[in-house]
Amino acid sequence: MMHIAEYDDVDPLQVLHLNLLCLDFALTPELVRLIRRMDPRPFPFFALYAVEGNAVVGQVGVFRLPVVSSAGAAEVGGVWAVSTHPAWRGRGVASLLLAEAHARMAAAGLRFSTLGTNASGVAHRLYVKLGYHDLHSPAVALGRSDALPRLPALRVEPAGVERLALADRLFEQIACGQLGFARRHTPFFAFLHARSYLDANDLWLLWQGDALVGYAAVSAGDDLLRVRNLLLADGIDGPAAAVTLTQATHTRYVQIRLDRPAVAFARAGFQLTPQSWATFMVKPLAADATPADFRQLYGLEDGRFLISDLDVT
Secondary structure, three states, X not given: OEEEEEHHHOOHHHHHHHHHHHHOOOOOHHHHHHHHHXXXXXXXXXXXXXXXXXXXXXXXXXXEEEEEEOOEEEEEEEEEEEEEOHHHOXXXXXXXXXXXXXXXXXXXXXXXXXXEEEOOOHXXXXXXXXXXXEEEOOEEEEXXXXXXXXXXXXXXXXXXXXXXXXXXXXXXXXXXXXXXXXXXXXXXXXXXXXXXOOOHHHEEEEEEOOEEEEEEEEEEEOOEEEXXXXXXXXXXXXXXXXXXXXHHHXXXXXXXXXXXXXXXXXXXXXEEEOOOOEEEEEEEOOOOOOHHHHHHHOOOOOOOEEOOOOOOO
């Protein structure tokens, strides 16, 4: 008979096997210890598991995510690494685990559960069935560097381990006055580097003269620069930042995820898709909470909502 267990009560080798099978994610016991030591977001139980006999057949991780609402600092729930062993698919494993995760988040006083996923996937249909709503989809811009205008250049360079704290401080400055994922536990980038989620040399700092004015989390290969997060101070031109990054990385094409207004990229000659398949979803956990409440509380209605691929589970 299937039952629910916590991380410390299951076989960690089976957990690793499940994550590699389903997510190609090496959730080793060593990584779990690192996350628990450096990251304040996990619940004490870390993750929930469906167990049948001696087999670990499903997983849901649970976070408390730091956010800022119109009333001040707050937290929302975040589910991550939702997985079902292929031999147990179609048997309601994920639904069972998510129901337990939602109950535990609600019992902890959280009013919303959140997640990021792909709207074209099977999992998206399950989340909708369980009460999640699509509230935000980033734009995507694609440009060819030699076809883009030579905008005023910024200076860019990889952060490296020794300067990750600069990016943390810059985020705090730019996020001031914003809502949503405008609050982070620090050190944020040092943790992402330590757990191999973002290499320190894939975080590029952008300078205007001697002033640090932005950062970009990137990956490069096959003559393409992918920018998964671009954060810029007010008044800094996004297309100029993109062109400067392609020059520095010697790539011909650049694709950028844009979670903020993207009109300037279209004007500069980028191919722009206003909404991608990526989607941020929210489920109310409290009886009196609604998706409209979330939109109002966290600034989706007035353009103050800050979000990034690095913050969403």
